Amino acid sequence: MTTENLELFEVFIRSKRGLDHKHVGSLHAEDPAQALEYARDCYTRRSEGVSIWVVRSADIVASQEDDAESFYDPSDDKPYRHATYYQLPDPVNNM
Amino acid sequence: MTPEEQNFMRKIETEEKIEPKDWMPEAYRKNLIRQISQHAHSEVIGTQPEGNWITRAPSLRRKAVLLAKVQDEAGHGLYLYSATETLGISRDEMIAALQDGSAKYASIFNYPAQTWGDVGAIGWLVDGAAIVNQVSLQRTSYGPYARAMIRICKEESFHQRQGYELMLELCRGTPEQKAMAQDSLNRFYWPALMMFGPHDSESAHSARSMQWKIKRESNDDLRQKFIDQTVKQIEFLGLEHPDKAICWNEARGHYDSGEIDWDEFYAVINGNGHCNRQRLQHHIKVHEEGSWVREALAAYNEKQKARKQQAEANKSNQNVA
Numbered sequence: 001m002t003t004e005n006l007e008l009f010e011v012f013i014r015s016k017r018g019l020d021h022k023h024v025g026s027l028h029a030e031d032p033a034q035a036l037e038y039a040r041d042c043y044t045r046r047s048e049g050v051s052i053w054v055v056r057s058a059d060i061v062a063s064q065e066d067d068a069e070s071f072y073d074p075s076d077d078k079p080y081r082h083a084t085y086y087q088l089p090d091p092v093n094n095m
Numbered sequence: 096m097t098p099e100e101q102n103f104m105r106k107i108e109t110e111e112k113i114e115p116k117d118w119m120p121e122a123y124r125k126n127l128i129r130q131i132s133q134h135a136h137s138e139v140i141g142t143q144p145e146g147n148w149i150t151r152a153p154s155l156r157r158k159a160v161l162l163a164k165v166q167d168e169a170g171h172g173l174y175l176y177s178a179t180e181t182l183g184i185s186r187d188e189m190i191a192a193l194q195d196g197s198a199k200y201a202s203i204f205n206y207p208a209q210t211w212g213d214v215g216a217i218g219w220l221v222d223g224a225a226i227v228n229q230v231s232l233q234r235t236s237y238g239p240y241a242r243a244m245i246r247i248c249k250e251e252s253f254h255q256r257q258g259y260e261l262m263l264e265l266c267r268g269t270p271e272q273k274a275m276a277q278d279s280l281n282r283f284y285w286p287a288l289m290m291f292g293p294h295d296s297e298s299a300h301s302a303r304s305m306q307w308k309i310k311r312e313s314n315d316d317l318r319q320k321f322i323d324q325t326v327k328q329i330e331f332l333g334l335e336h337p338d339k340a341i342c343w344n345e346a347r348g349h350y351d352s353g354e355i356d357w358d359e360f361y362a363v364i365n366g367n368g369h370c371n372r373q374r375l376q377h378h379i380k381v382h383e384e385g386s387w388v389r390e391a392l393a394a395y396n397e398k399q400k401a402r403k404q405q406a407e408a409n410k411s412n413q414n415v416a
């Protein structure tokens with residue numbers, strides 16, 4: 001069997017209720033339903049999660065790491081967005 | 096209790112979060128929609144009093160800081176609208192409810208920011224009070240709301256610190272500047288206390304919200320926390336405390352304080368604050384003026400879709416040929 005005609009899916013797992021889904025890897029499958037079952041078999045064999053998301057890799061729009069410099073540049077020169085930028089005297093510093 | 100209800104209550108009792116696709120009682124869903132959308136509206140309407148000062152900030156540094164803060168608040172609105180949408184209500188419905196007055200937002204934003212000192216008092220006291228509330232809500236029972244709160248709390252600390260730093264600068268300045276700081280403190284202290292809502296005994300939604308762990312601490316407990324932490328901050332600025340009855344109670348381990356003017360609280364909630372009408376009018380005006388952007392986006396999407404369909408049609412024609 002070849003994986004050539006199978007679609008690529010990205011797998012996201014919520015390890016515990018209340019937490020975000022985290023990306024854990026990818027797999028090939030015929031359709032979303034099959035991808036979900038594969039994901040269960042591949043990625044949650046040891047109760048790693050309570051919820052799985054599968055998303056067609058082709059549907060993911062991603063930023064390019066090569067462009068990171070110019071992409072994030074607008075926030076690099078704004079240290080005042082950080083709490084630590086504001087120096088307060090010790091007695092009132094815990095806010 | 097149905098098995099569904101039992102399962103729901105078991106999750107609540109064992110501190111498991113409720114997630115969007117879980118079964119939940121209709122009243123729980125409604126209660127959450129009311130609270131989270133109100134919270135979202137507050138973030139967005141709250142940009143008005145401060146936004147008013149962006150062009151008049153006294154230095155480039157202060158202007159950049161204020162701009163960054165207002166930008167954060169708009170972002171908080173987005174996180175919270177998105178969290179509300181997971182409960183099956185649309186953005187349009189929420190905006191409509193805000194604009195026709197059926198949804199509320201925090202009353203504090205119906206007070207005007209009249210002086211530069213007010214910008215400091217808002218960051219220090221209004222964001223300070225919001226933080227006390229939001230830290231507690233990080234443990235709320237609805238997953239998307241709890242995660243939005245965690246994200247928001249990480250961003251809030253700078254808001255309070257820049258406000259306090261601004262006040263500190265005024266208090267170390269000329270007598271006129273210090274008087275301005277005192278005046279802002281006097282006007283914003285009581286409304287900040289009102290942000291925690293009515294006394295527990297008077298609060299309409301509280302009991303059920305606590306039972307469902309939507310709220311984790313009572314209005315009065317949260318308010319007490321804020322009162323306690325603010326005393327030494329006022330002292331350090333060298334300002335006079337607006338509450339003349341403030342007094343340390345050794346036995347309770349808390350400050351005793353004077354009574355809030357509840358008539359003012361209900362008057363502002365019921366639409367008779369300084370800026371109620373202005374805030375909504377401004378929101379409606381900006382929303383309408385922005386409609387061309389939404390229309391342009393929709394037109395662009397249509398065009399892209401048509402272009403894609405055309406390309407696909409051409410391709411299959413070629414294949415046939």
Ligand SMILES: [Fe+2]
Pocket residue numbers: 138167168171247251
């Ligand atoms: Fe905020």
Ligand SMILES: [Fe+2]
Pocket residue numbers: 168222251254
């Ligand atoms: Fe804030």
